[in-house]
Amino acid sequence: MALPSIRLTDPRALRGYAHPLRMALVGLLRREGPMTATQAADRLGESVPSCSYHLRQLAKYGLAERVPGGDARERPWRATALVTSWDDGSDDPAGRAATDQLNGVILDRYLERARQHLARRTAEPAEWRAVTGFSDALLYLTAEELAELTRRIEALLAAYDDRLIDPSARPDGARPISLIRLVLPADPAPPSGSPSPVPADPAASPGTAVSPEPATATSSPKPADPGAPAATPAASADPAASADRGSTR
Secondary structure (H helix, E strand, O other), X not given: OOOOEEEEOOHHHHHHHOOHHHHHHHHHHHHHOOEOHXXXXXXXXXXXXXXXXXXXXXHHOOOEEEOOOOOOOOOOEEXXXXXXXXXXXXXXXXXXXXXXXXXXXXXXXXXHHHHHHHHHHHHOOHHXXXXXXXXXXXXXXXXXXXXXXXXXXXXXXXXXXXXXXOHHHOOOOOXXXXXXXXXXXXXXXXXXXXXXXXXXXXXXXXXXXOOOOOOOOOOOOOOOOOOOOOOXXXXXXXXXXXXXXXXXX
């Protein structure tokens, strides 16, 4: 199932979206449906004027819109799509700077959500603690192989897309899960013609650690090896989490 999506290409729109409260507002509308600025402010613990202003800015970039009809005094807002995407591979300097700014804000949000969950993780049922966590794996791949691996992961995730739209498709006990993927080179790109670099710790093996909330299914979490750079799934369940996908999704 193809989810409704919006692709940001204008550097101004990318910079406009690079704001923690705007991302939280988009995620809230996607999770809970249309609501007024007053309702959003109550959910997020923000002021009504602030939420109202940032919702108008989101509308400027096509990420939110007023719900037709409703109370003329304060009409609800809704998200225009369930997925936001952008291209991380642009050669345009302005585009690269804008996506770097956006990705940096998103990374900071991921880290904050993870820290918040770790502070309350002991309250999670044992069965959820057992299947959530951070993990990392060191792989040797070509760019083409990494693109194919990404497509395969996307296909697995797409099998659950209907549950985002149709609550009746969610089985009993299902919880919202935020699966966060960081696909990172272990080392800087070598100069052209140079042999592939050897990681600082060639023996480093994949590791798994305690994680933020409902997350990646990793059995028997164990401490992660910080010496093993990797493509790292992590996860958390943020009530205002939005589906933000760069060029990999």
